[in-house]
Amino acid sequence: MDTRVKICGINTPQAAEAAVGAGAQYLGFVFFPKSPRNVTINLARDLALDVPVGVAKVALVVNASDADLDRLLGEVPIDILQLHGGEDLERVKAIRARYGLPVMKAVGVSTPQDIQALDAYGLVSDQVLVDAKAPKGAVLPGGNGLAFDWRLISKRGWNAPWMLAGGLTPYNVVQAIQLTGAKQVDVSSGVESAPGVKDPAKIRAFIETIRAA
Numbered sequence: 006m007d008t009r010v011k012i013c014g015i016n017t018p019q020a021a022e023a024a025v026g027a028g029a030q031y032l033g034f035v036f037f038p039k040s041p042r043n044v045t046i047n048l049a050r051d052l053a054l055d056v057p058v059g060v061a062k063v064a065l066v067v068n069a070s071d072a073d074l075d076r077l078l079g080e081v082p083i084d085i086l087q088l089h090g091g092e093d094l095e096r097v098k099a100i101r102a103r104y105g106l107p108v109m110k111a112v113g114v115s116t117p118q119d120i121q122a123l124d125a126y127g128l129v130s131d132q133v134l135v136d137a138k139a140p141k142g143a144v145l146p147g148g149n150g151l152a153f154d155w156r157l158i159s160k161r162g163w164n165a166p167w168m169l170a171g172g173l174t175p176y177n178v179v180q181a182i183q184l185t186g187a188k189q190v191d192v193s194s195g196v197e198s199a200p201g202v203k204d205p206a207k208i209r210a211f212i213e214t215i216r217a218a
């Protein structure tokens with residue numbers, strides 16, 4: 006399978022090397038203090054500067070203000086902004102216009118009623134990230150290792166490039182791709198040994214399993 010892979014929550018040089026070495030197309034850096042994967046701007050800059058050309062550096066932010074984004078983008082060489090909070094359509098448009106960077110909006114899915122948001126955000130984003138909706142009261146709006154019912158998005162038409170996320174692991178990713186037709190997948194907790202601790206062997210297994218299928 007020639008599926009494009011994003012490894013999210015990169016917070017060490019070892020995790021970045023494992024992901025790049027195995028052939029990931031995207032590395033994600035989490036800028037959300039409540040996350041066990043949160044990185045400081047200084048750490049993110051050091052990690053990002055070592056990422057080879059051709060691998061996209063993605064900043065995951067949650068309801069970030071312009072001031073937060075000004076500072077982040079002024080200091081870290083970022084290629085794509087992943088908006089993983091409650092950003093509405095107008096806010097997505099505004100961020101895209103202000104920074105001139107591709108924007109990937111995360112949309113949480115748990116029931117058929119959530120599906121129409123995929124099309125709405127597809128009209129204002131460069132890509133849509135389809136993730137499991139976080140449970141009520143969850144501290145994190147994503148990165149919870151939860152999958153949604155993939156049948157909800159199988160055989161549907163799309164109006165923008167999209168990426169599948171939510172509870173993916175080396176064990177279920179091939180089935181998820183086969184069922185949904187995803188050309189791109191994103192994983193965070195499924196390649197960790199503990200919350201926030203990336204496991205290079207799991208990163209390699211995730212990507213090699215896809216390539217071997």
Ligand SMILES: O=C(O)c1ccccc1N[C@@H]1O[C@H](COP(=O)(O)O)[C@@H](O)[C@H]1O
Pocket residue numbers: 013014033035037040041042065067089134136145146147148149150151170171172173191192193194195
């Ligand atoms: O990973 C996090 O800590 C995180 C924090 C806040 C919002 C999103 C977060 N992660 C994103 O969530 C999805 C699914 O992650 P998982 O594979 O189920 O752990 C993925 O897009 C991550 O980028």
